[in-house]
Amino acid sequence: MRLEKIKTPGLAHLSYFLSADGEAAVIDPRRDIEVYLELARAEGAIITHVFETHRNEDLISGAPLVKHATGAEVWHGPNPEQPIRYATETHDGQVFEIGGAMLQVLETPGHTDDSLSFVLYDMNFDNGPIGVFTGDALFVGDVGRTDFYPERKTEVAGMLFDSLQKLVGLGDQCLIFPAHGAGSVCGSGMADREFSSIGHERINNPRLQIADRDTFINVKLNEHHYIPPYFEQMERCNMLGTEPAPPAPLPCSPALLLDPGERICLDVRGIFDFAGGHRRDALCIPDDMLAAFAGWLLPAERSILLIARDDGQALDAATTLHRIGFDRIDGYFSGVMPLAVNNGPLETLEFAHTKTIRSRLDNPPQGWTLLDVRAKDEYEGGHIEGARHAYVGQLSDTIPDIDPGNPVTVMCGSGARATIAASVLRRQGFTNVDVYIGSMKAWRSAGQSTT
Structure with a gap:
């Protein structure tokens, strides 16, 4: 046996x-x-x-x-x-x-x-x-x-x-x-x-x-x-019952990345790659977090263009998406982002550290929101006083209550979910968003109190 x-x-x-x-x-x-x-x-x-x-x-x-x-x-x-x-x-x-x-x-x-x-x-x-x-x-x-x-x-x-x-x-x-x-x-x-x-x-x-x-x-x-x-x-x-998954997607040209049309650009490289340079309006979901968050954040009716570090990461991401029913993957781009040399729509994402968060809490910038996107149980188990809660998968229920022109710092347990959430906010027109890197782990390691 x-x-x-x-x-x-x-x-x-x-x-x-x-x-x-x-x-x-x-x-x-x-x-x-x-x-x-x-x-x-x-x-x-x-x-x-x-x-x-x-x-x-x-x-x-x-x-x-x-x-x-x-x-x-x-x-x-x-x-x-x-x-x-x-x-x-x-x-x-x-x-x-x-x-x-x-x-x-x-x-x-x-x-x-x-x-x-x-x-x-x-x-x-x-x-x-x-x-x-x-x-x-x-x-x-x-x-x-x-x-x-x-x-x-x-x-x-x-x-x-x-x-x-x-x-x-x-x-x-x-x-x-x-x-x-x-x-x-x-x-x-x-x-x-x-x-x-x-x-x-x-x-x-x-x-x-x-x-x-x-x-x-x-x-x-x-x-x-x-x-x-x-x-x-x-x-x-x-x-x-369902059909077999479609064939693995093929590489695409930089031209498609520059002009994806109605496709969603899904960046699976990782939070530091994304922060260092990404296509404007790209949705960041690192490859090892796809199964947890793609089903929340990807509309089923839209086609997907994957952005990955290499071919292997792109194909693994496509397999994960196929396993949960996202079959409309039109191709992938891997390697060095070409958008900077082409004067294309390249953006970066800023990280904030514990000292900066402490300073902002002591002297809050005008209209600033500290947004905690962990699960409800995590938030209730201890959070930074004054932080507003909105689960990353349900941001669409919270966004209408926040002025997209005001500054927002996103946090979670370590910074990964916060980066996903920051990409969602950016796609919704928020112009002043950064991520508390380290988030609750860093806050607690620094001896800061929670409520």
Whole structure:
């Protein structure tokens, strides 16, 4: 028996390839499926089953594509909203054999109504399961979010509590294989580790420490999560099925960069590259932050022109965008920015340091705003007195209340999200924007107080 974990960078998505005795199954595949086909070739195994633990919200499922490529049957939990067109419905207790391995279905709703876990047994041994694919019900160090059904929030939080009791009942020896790791938008307290067991989680996972159902429900109701607008598109794709991703984009000429037309220039190089020189009106989202913020800030109907350091970064960025449904990429430009020598629309972004921020707080410039774009929980956990809060993904709700002619300093945890936000403000006509580099890390390191 072989179990291979496949991690998708940026999305912190975890999928699995299970093979035994010439047969194989894939659990929660991503859109670019070649990795699973290559593993099957290497094992000399036939992929006979594809299992989905739930309807994904944060990425496009590759399940219908694996089905088309291999003829495997796709199995999915009961979905009262709309049947999954490419899948066969499965229910609690159904058993599947993959060679000498066996998977048993365990219905674990709460994160979504259709959430399933798949309990893994080695049929050569009789003393309980060896592992369980928990989807988004149970993570390493956390449990799934329960805010996707706001009109039923108490009910679904209780459903997740009940589902977790089922999982804990599998025994301390049982390893857990979740669908996401640290950094995923599907949880906020995951450990920076991708291996654990029921026993370890039972002792150490804060949410599993809550033994009372009503207390657990209240804790879940008081959590705060953000729902990016692209989640709705992902849900639709993952109910209807999707096509393979388009081919990788090709390099473009500097002329297209100088005159992109209606395309969005998406700069993925990094915050220091962007600050040093970027195309006017470019949106800055560093490549390692695309999965977190592209779905907030990129309009689905607009074509994209990528700006990258090199070909590899551009192609990796395109892959990430394809995984979350942004397929309209018209090309990329990489290398040295040509805009300065052509007298083109080159701009820079200024950084402010702690001493400057302290001085501005003591003697505020006329109309100055210190804008903290961290998540709500981070802001409430400690912020600079006088700083205004607006989550980076929801700046459009705050911008109308700020005069674009007045000075704005943007801050976050370190300066990365603040640079993204500064590029959004620039695109909206703000003319006097800088970034507090280091942000809260620098502020606290300097011994400054928070409120």
